[in-house]
Amino acid sequence: MRFFQGLFKARDKPVDGRPQNALGGSRYSFFFGNTTSGKPVTERTAMQMTAVYSCVRILSEAVAGLPIHVYRYTDNGGKEKALEHPLYRLLHDEPNPEMTSFNFRETLMGHLLLYGNAYAQIVRNARGEVMGLYPLMPNKMTVDRDGEGNLYYLYSRGSDDAPMGKENGQIYLPPSDVLHIPGLGYDGIVGYSPLAMAKNAVGMAIACEEYGAKFFANGAAPGGVLEHPGTIKDPQKVKESWNAAYQGSGNSHRVAVLEEGMKYQTIGISPEQAQFLETRKFQINEIARIYRVPPHMVGDLEKSSFSNIEQQSLEFVKYTLDPWICRWEQSLARRLFSESEKREYFIRFNVEGLLRGDYQSRMNGYAVARQNGWMSANDIRELENLDRIPAEEGGDLYLINGNMLPLVHAGAFADTPTDDGKEEKTDEEILELEEPNGDELGDAGTDTGKNPVPERDHRRGKLV
Numbered sequence: 001m002r003f004f005q006g007l008f009k010a011r012d013k014p015v016d017g018r019p020q021n022a023l024g025g026s027r028y029s030f031f032f033g034n035t036t037s038g039k040p041v042t043e044r045t046a047m048q049m050t051a052v053y054s055c056v057r058i059l060s061e062a063v064a065g066l067p068i069h070v071y072r073y074t075d076n077g078g079k080e081k082a083l084e085h086p087l088y089r090l091l092h093d094e095p096n097p098e099m100t101s102f103n104f105r106e107t108l109m110g111h112l113l114l115y116g117n118a119y120a121q122i123v124r125n126a127r128g129e130v131m132g133l134y135p136l137m138p139n140k141m142t143v144d145r146d147g148e149g150n151l152y153y154l155y156s157r158g159s160d161d162a163p164m165g166k167e168n169g170q171i172y173l174p175p176s177d178v179l180h181i182p183g184l185g186y187d188g189i190v191g192y193s194p195l196a197m198a199k200n201a202v203g204m205a206i207a208c209e210e211y212g213a214k215f216f217a218n219g220a221a222p223g224g225v226l227e228h229p230g231t232i233k234d235p236q237k238v239k240e241s242w243n244a245a246y247q248g249s250g251n252s253h254r255v256a257v258l259e260e261g262m263k264y265q266t267i268g269i270s271p272e273q274a275q276f277l278e279t280r281k282f283q284i285n286e287i288a289r290i291y292r293v294p295p296h297m298v299g300d301l302e303k304s305s306f307s308n309i310e311q312q313s314l315e316f317v318k319y320t321l322d323p324w325i326c327r328w329e330q331s332l333a334r335r336l337f338s339e340s341e342k343r344e345y346f347i348r349f350n351v352e353g354l355l356r357g358d359y360q361s362r363m364n365g366y367a368v369a370r371q372n373g374w375m376s377a378n379d380i381r382e383l384e385n386l387d388r389i390p391a392e393e394g395g396d397l398y399l400i401n402g403n404m405l406p407l408v409h410a411g412a413f414a415d416t417p418t419d420d421g422k423e424e425k426t427d428e429e430i431l432e433l434e435e436p437n438g439d440e441l442g443d444a445g446t447d448t449g450k451n452p453v454p455e456r457d458h459r460r461g462k463l464v
Contacts (some may be wrong), residue, residue, distance in 0.1 A: 035203030038078075039210070043114040046195045046202050051208065051284040054298045055291040056113045062321055063328065064106035068348040070090055082345055086129055087336055091347065095120075095133035109324070113291065115139065116191035119153070120179040120336065130336055132385045133179060143190050151189070153178045181331040189392055198290045205283035212280065266337075292320040317354045325349045352383070373400035 034040050066426045068091050072082040082088055095104045108118040115138035123132040140156040153173040183191030195202055281300075288298050294312040296304040304312065332347050362384075369375035378388045378395040389395025 012452040020255055022201060023311065035200045035364065037200070037203040039203040039206045041195065041206070042081050043193070043195060045206065047114070049202060049205055049287070051205060051298060052195070052202065055288060055293045056110055057093040058293055058297055059291060059320070059324065060106045060109040060114055062354075063109045063324060063349075064104075065155075066325070066354075068101070069106075069217075069348060071346055071348060073344060073346075079346075085345065085400040086131075087345075087347075090130060090133060091332070097132075104135065104330075108181065111135070112191075112324070112327075113312065114182060114193060116183040116185065116193040116196070117141070117187045118179075118181040119155075122172065122177050124177075125177060128338070136178075151175050153180075176335070179335050181327055183327070194290050198287075200282060201286045201290070205280065208280040208283060209224045292316075314355065317351055321351065321354070325351065370399070371396045371401050 038043075047056065070085050070088040071079045071081045072085075074080055092101055094100050104120075108120060111118040111128075117138045119136040119138055119141050121136055122130055123134065125131050136155060140158070141155040142156075144152060146152055153175065155171045155173055157169060157171045181373065182189065183194070185191040284298060285295055285300060285331065287362075288295055288300075292317050295302070296309055296312060297316065320328060328349050329349065332411045333345075333380075336347075337345055366375065368378045370377070370380065376396050376398050381388060
């Protein structure tokens with residue numbers, strides 16, 4: 001019972017000045033280590049798997065490659081880029097003198113995918129403005145609470161870390177000096193590693209890869225048995241001599257010479273052992289499911305086609321990238337902006353580039369937007385990275401289709417004044433029926449000299 005009480009404790013206190021585990025002060029490290037396949041799984045051994053490396057690289061580079069901007073709310077309810085804000089240059093260009101914005105976000109996103117948490121030290125000046133952001137290793141960070149229940153961060157600084165103090169060792173950091181982006185976790189404070197939760201799947205993939213490597217290193221040939229009619233004095237020597245001469249892919253297809261009545265009998269491969277390639281393929285898809293990466297992005301095109309691969313890419317943006325982007329945006333705004341700035345500024349990633357369809361689809365969409373008056377020519381050209389048309393040439397005009405009228409004006413001509421202020425007259429000829437002469441139609445049967453059929457009078461007028 002004491003074991004489970006300690007296991008599900010939210011955060012542990014350091015012992016002898018050191019964190020008890022490698023996952024941010026939460027007892028999630030017990031998930032790492034040996035697996036049911038017998039292969040130990042850590043964040044470093046997992047990265048040697050091609051599937052894990054591909055998924056981490058795809059997501060890290062996708063988030064790092066997105067344009068990030070700091071926006072300001074305008075008085076009319078819109079938004080505009082806050083180019084003069086100090087955070088704009090830090091997030092968009094370089095967060096510190098040693099890294100670009102791409103490298104910084106790629107590093108932190110890799111920490112999120114491997115460790116479940118991403119940390120960065122916030123360097124401020126005397127006025128409290130953010131001057132730099134430096135990544136911190138998650139396996140050196142401990143998150144705990146003091147006696148009053150307030151969070152604090154304890155970092156084990158080494159010589160290879162960014163300068164945050166004059167001495168190495170345990171560095172106390174308040175929450176205001178730490179940018180913490182947590183993943184999915186039990187307590188909402190510290191996230192847990194996806195690899196730690198799926199260590200058995202990763203361990204099986206490592207075992208399959210190692211089995212295949214040894215199988216092909218042996219020339220893709222199974223083992224065998226050497227039979228001797230008598231008694232061998234030193235069987236180990238005979239075994240080593242045979243392996244040295246005929247084992248391995250470099251010694252394949254060599255002619256063996258058997259002496260003293262010895263026989264070699266091959267051990268066949270069972271159907272279960274022969275399916276290791278299918279098992280390895282399944283494990284690759286399993287790892288892709290852990291990170292919600294479409295199989296075609298890791299090289300599995302079995303169920304992908306021309307018709308559905310674009311839809312899979314859109315779903316990747318919607319269901320895979322969007323949750324990570326929300327974590328980034330909200331964590332950055334929560335820690336980097338002051339309370340007064342949060343009401344005026346916000347941070348957004350631009351994912352429009354990933355949602356772009358093919359050329360024909362984009363042009364059809366632009367045509368609809370242009371004809372219905374909610375996009376101008378310059379709006380479209382900016383999305384296509386084209387030069388703007390001068391305003392005097394109509395680049396900023398919003399146009400609508402003139403064939404469309406409001407529903408209340410259906411069946412009637414609107415009064416359209418001309419340039420001189422006079423109302424424009426229509427040239428439509430309207431056919432009207434005159435009242436018949438006489439009180440009743442029967443009176444028209446008398447000989448009056450007129451046609452009993454009502455006369456048609458061509459008049460000009462407006463429709464009613």
